[in-house]
Amino acid sequence: MHDISIWEQDAFFAPQDIIIIGAGFSGLWTAFHLKKKFPKKKMLLIERNVIPFGASGRNAGFACFGSLTEIISDINTMGLDKTMQLINLRFKGLKTIREVFPNKAIDYDSCGGFELLKTDESLSRLGEINKHLKCITGSSKTINQNDSLIKKFGFKSVNHLLENKFEGALHPGKLLAALSQLLISMGVQIMYATELKEFEEKNEGVLLTTNLPTKLKAEQMVICTNAFSKPLLPELDLYPVRGQVLLTAPVKNLKIRGCFHYDEGFYYFRNLNDRVLLGGARNKAFELETTDEMSTSPVIQTELDNFLSETILRGKKPAITHRWAGIMAVGAEKFPIVKRVSKRITCAVRLSGMGVALAPRIGKMAVQEMNL
Numbered sequence: 001m002h003d004i005s006i007w008e009q010d011a012f013f014a015p016q017d018i019i020i021i022g023a024g025f026s027g028l029w030t031a032f033h034l035k036k037k038f039p040k041k042k043m044l045l046i047e048r049n050v051i052p053f054g055a056s057g058r059n060a061g062f063a064c065f066g067s068l069t070e071i072i073s074d075i076n077t078m079g080l081d082k083t084m085q086l087i088n089l090r091f092k093g094l095k096t097i098r099e100v101f102p103n104k105a106i107d108y109d110s111c112g113g114f115e116l117l118k119t120d121e122s123l124s125r126l127g128e129i130n131k132h133l134k135c136i137t138g139s140s141k142t143i144n145q146n147d148s149l150i151k152k153f154g155f156k157s158v159n160h161l162l163e164n165k166f167e168g169a170l171h172p173g174k175l176l177a178a179l180s181q182l183l184i185s186m187g188v189q190i191m192y193a194t195e196l197k198e199f200e201e202k203n204e205g206v207l208l209t210t211n212l213p214t215k216l217k218a219e220q221m222v223i224c225t226n227a228f229s230k231p232l233l234p235e236l237d238l239y240p241v242r243g244q245v246l247l248t249a250p251v252k253n254l255k256i257r258g259c260f261h262y263d264e265g266f267y268y269f270r271n272l273n274d275r276v277l278l279g280g281a282r283n284k285a286f287e288l289e290t291t292d293e294m295s296t297s298p299v300i301q302t303e304l305d306n307f308l309s310e311t312i313l314r315g316k317k318p319a320i321t322h323r324w325a326g327i328m329a330v331g332a333e334k335f336p337i338v339k340r341v342s343k344r345i346t347c348a349v350r351l352s353g354m355g356v357a358l359a360p361r362i363g364k365m366a367v368q369e370m371n372l
Contacts, residue, residue, distance in 0.1 A: 004213050012189070016044045019208060019218035021196050021232070023047030024056035025355045026348050027224035028179045029363030032100075034222075035186045037367055043188045044218070046210065048195035053294075054227055055355055057176050058326030060245060060259075060268055060279045063097070063108065063168040065090035065357055067115040067261035068143055069122050071129055078333050080132065086335055088136050090357035091166070097175070097360055100182070106175045111258040111270075113167030114149070116311070117160040126162075137166055154255040156314045169259050169270055172356060196232070199345075206344050222366055223347040226355070227292060227329035233341060237331040238350040240292040244300045245279035247272065247322040248308070256312065267307060275321075276312060278304050296323045328353045338365040346370045 004013060018034060020027045023045050031045050051057060066074070066087050074083040098108060117123070126143060133142040146163040153161070180190060193211075199221065200207045208216040223232055227240035251274055259270045269278040281303040282289045288299060301323060309317050331337070334352040341347055348366040351358045 025359035
């Protein structure tokens with residue numbers, strides 16, 4: 001390890017007021033809210049990869065807040081109040097994104113969200129769920145049954161289709177880039193390829209050991225590493241799970257337009273111009289997909305291939321041009337963990353696959369938790 005110069009020390013490695021670990025959506029939005037509230041504080045954001053590489057830039061680009069079957073499942077697991085709190089955070093988070101960035105900058109498309117149903121089971125609760133959602137969206141019919149669209153979209157073996165006009169799609173890569181550029185313009189320093197190895201909390205601050213040639217110092221530290229937080233905070237109730245995705249070659253006369261959910265949100269797909277982007281199926285192999293391994297697996301990819309051909313495209317089997325995976329954080333429940341774990345350390349993690357929508361609000365909650 002080489003020695004550093006005084007210029008490097010003063011310009012790049014100087015003590016900070018706040019260091020944020022992780023440059024995905026959680027870390028970026030936390031830095032955004034911190035800098036808005038404390039514009040004079042020195043802030044450094046460090047990311048272990050050359051780009052954010054967990055889930056933020058590897059998801060399907062849904063701007064969504066929950067389908068009917070997912071909401072019902074969450075109510076059964078977490079209870080009504082907590083589920084509605086979570087949906088409200090997602091809804092407000094999506095609103096924040098559009099307030100900060102113009103649609104064109106992040107390829108935002110108000111295409112609507114849809115859910116495929118193969119049974120009538122959940123329809124009996126549609127009116128009840130809409131009553132609860134009205135307090136969030138302002139609409140008495142946030143989710144509408146619109147079976148006439150089944151034929152239009154060309155689905156097979158689908159009995160009902162639900163529509164949510166409040167949902168849309170965006171380009172997560174462009175959102176990450178735009179948010180990073182905005183932070184730099186606000187005076188936040190970002191260091192990529194900088195991995196936190198260990199940290200020590202002292203009376204005068206936090207001392208961080210990384211792969212850099214010197215230790216970093218800060219008054220406060222915020223951990224926003226989501227699925228990769230367990231080694232840093234082993235007491236947290238979270239573990240990594242893999243989400244897999246594929247993208248087809250252009251499909252002639254593709255009928256689907258919008259973002260689609262199926263089976264409590266475990267399957268999700270959208271059109272990307274005239275291509276199909278499809279992800280999920282983790283529920284077909286929970287144990288296998290409980291991993292931080294970023295590579296795809298034949299079991300899940302085969303399941304996605306079959307769902308693509310049998311349900312979405314009615315027998316067509318287009319070429320697949322891309323397959324990839326991202327790593328999410330889940331736990332005993334879906335509600336995020338945002339808390340101050342010690343005098344100088346706060347965490348904002350466990351976004352359960354909804355980081356696009358949740359991170360703008362989770363970042364703000366993290367600021368409120370900090371000892372500033």
